[in-house]
Amino acid sequence: MLRVGVNGYGTIGKRVADAIRAQPDMVVCGVAKRSPDYVAVGAAEESYPVYAVDGERTEEFRSIGIDLAGTVDELVDESDVMVDATPSGVGADNRSLYERHDTPALFQGGEDATVAEVSFNARVNYEEATGADYARVVSxxxxxxxxxxxxxxxxxxxxxxxxxxxxxxxxxxxxxxxxxxxxxxxxxxxxxxxxxxxxxxxxxxxxxxxxxxxxxxxxxxxxxxxxxxxxxxxxxxxxxxxxxxxxxxxxxxxxxxxxxxxxxxxxxxxxxxxxxxxxxxxxxxxxxxxxxxxxxxxxxHQESDVVPENVDALRALSGHLSGPESRSLTNETLGIGL
Ligand code: NAD
CATH class of the missing domain: 3.30.360.10 (Dihydrodipicolinate Reductase; domain 2)
Structure with missing residues (x-):
């Protein structure tokens, strides 16, 4: 079971977390939140362990009923792989955090292509990301x-x-x-x-x-x-x-x-x-x-077309399924195909 941490729980991060939860071969280790807002409450209600990006805000989270599971450093440490879904540019800054813990990571399309060794699309170049440490799911x-x-x-x-x-x-x-x-x-x-x-x-x-x-x-x-x-x-x-x-x-x-x-x-x-x-x-x-x-x-649909791509990219990094196998599992579990 692949243990995945999600850093940046916004438009993309919350959707990717839910898509991961729907997979039989991966689990959401936790999500890292910066602000104790309605999205953080939603994460807690979904029973995702919530980790603080900013350790100094622990009390603010507690005051709205969220007991933090730890810091983002701890989340990265406990995860087999991270999905970075922070705002454009923040992902590049976070790369050193993932490197420090020797944890592979996915970045999103708001980052420059140089953030990772491969830019990823499941239909086109799944194999190029197989076994890579860092990949960027394109915009x-x-x-x-x-x-x-x-x-x-x-x-x-x-x-x-x-x-x-x-x-x-x-x-x-x-x-x-x-x-x-x-x-x-x-x-x-x-x-x-x-x-x-x-x-x-x-x-x-x-x-x-x-x-x-x-x-x-x-x-x-x-x-x-x-x-x-x-x-x-x-x-x-x-x-x-x-x-x-x-x-x-x-x-x-x-x-x-x-x-x-x-x-x-x-x-x-x-x-x-x-x-x-x-x-x-x-x-x-x-x-x-x-x-x-x-x-x-x-x-x-800008908020969601990259979501199945993130799921497939996680499997590519971990290297345990081929591209067609991963795509078909992702399609089946999410209900893709209108
Ligand atoms: P968003 O603003 O909706 O979500 C980002 C989340 O990260 C927010 O909850 C924010 O509070 C949090 N955050 C901010 N700084 C942080 C930090 N230092 N550490 C951890 N969390 C932090 O952004 P989004 O739309 O989900 O975009 C995320 C990435 O996905 C960007 O690279 C973006 O370009 C890309 N993307 C966005 C869309 C889209 O249409 N929304 C589509 C495809 C790709």
């Missing part, structure tokens, strides 16, 4: 693009990929983020940094990306155009290949799912925890082939 957008690119690249070859990322302004709990009433080029320089991040997974892929931020907390939407090296005669062949992918979902026309809002409503109706959507959601009607140019639009 929500990079995960979404990598899952789409993989079967296209394998079957048709890609001459050039282009993606416009219409990004949610912030997560639902990020009350201070925006824009409130605008569509903002972000970054305004073209190409955006997202393409080079995809190249940490596909080093030889020619890809340019453009980014904007819009006033929604729901999901990101990608408008993708891929020029194929060898296009099939009909787009239906591509559609069938995408449908066969475990973490891609094609939204059929009849469903009447016309945006990220209806997708989230559907996920809640389906009883998904927190309304999470772990899969890329590709509008089937948008899949279009014009000569050798393939087009589509897909929605990416």
């Amino acid at each position: 929500c957008n990079t995960t979404g693009l990598s899952r789409f690119v993989a079967p296209i690249e394998e079957n048709y070859g890609i001459e050039k990929a282009r993606a416009t990322l219409i990004r949610r302004g912030g997560d639902p709990d990020q009350t201070g983020r925006g824009p409130i009433n605008d569509a903002v080029p972000d970054p305004v320089s073209i190409p955006s940094h997202h393409g080079p991040d995809v190249q940490t997974i596909f080093p030889d892929l020619d890809i340019d990306t453009i980014g904007l931020k819009v006033p929604t907390t729901m999901m990101h939407v990608h408008a993708v155009n891929v020029t194929l090296e060898e296009a099939p005669d009909d787009v239906s062949e591509i559609r069938d290949r995408l449908r066969a992918e475990d973490r891609l979902v094609l939204i059929p026309e009849y469903a009447g799912i016309d945006g990220a809002g209806t997708l989230k409503d559907f996920a809640l109706d389906a009883g998904r925890p927190r309304g999470d959507i772990w899969e890329n959601c590709i509008w089937e009607e948008s899949l279009t082939l014009e000569g050798s140019d393939l087009y589509c639009m897909q929605a990416i």
Whole structure:
């Protein structure tokens, strides 16, 4: 049984902890929290042992009924592997903490690629992370693009990929983020940094990306155009290949799912925890082939698509299952596939 500690119990950390708990071969050793807030209370109510990031706040935790299990140092020491889900940049600072305890760790996509020896996507390069001490699970957008690119690249070859990322302004709990009433080029320089991040997974892929931020907390939407090296005669062949992918979902026309809002409503109706959507959601009607140019639009749930990737990355580091075995176990235990 793999004992996993989670450092940074926020949007990503709490979801990864719950996903780990659903696995038969791993257990949550504890979660490290900095602030004694409602999320900390939630962790305690879920019976996760709570460890303090800041030992001086022990009394504050106790005053709201949380008896701390120890300090983050102790959590790292007791864990076989850590998931670092702290805010961007903090993970890099934490690497020395994990090294000090000789504890392997996963970092998240907000960190620079240099934080770990491998950037990870379960569909593409599971084997590269096998037995590594440190890996970075790439960002929500990079995960979404990598899952789409993989079967296209394998079957048709890609001459050039282009993606416009219409990004949610912030997560639902990020009350201070925006824009409130605008569509903002972000970054305004073209190409955006997202393409080079995809190249940490596909080093030889020619890809340019453009980014904007819009006033929604729901999901990101990608408008993708891929020029194929060898296009099939009909787009239906591509559609069938995408449908066969475990973490891609094609939204059929009849469903009447016309945006990220209806997708989230559907996920809640389906009883998904927190309304999470772990899969890329590709509008089937948008899949279009014009000569050798393939087009589509897909929605990416930023809060959750990286969650199954974290679970698989933990198995890759520990080296006890192959990529396909891990993915299928993760899919089955989480209920992936809408
Ligand atoms: P978050 O702010 O929701 O959660 C981070 C948590 O870490 C918070 O609870 C915060 O209090 C805590 N924290 C802050 N400093 C800490 C420290 N020194 N030690 C331990 N905990 C500390 O952030 P998030 O959205 O979960 O993002 C975490 C990482 O995941 C980032 O690298 C981010 O880029 C990446 N990521 C985020 C999303 C997303 O859309 N939210 C998607 C994919 C990847």
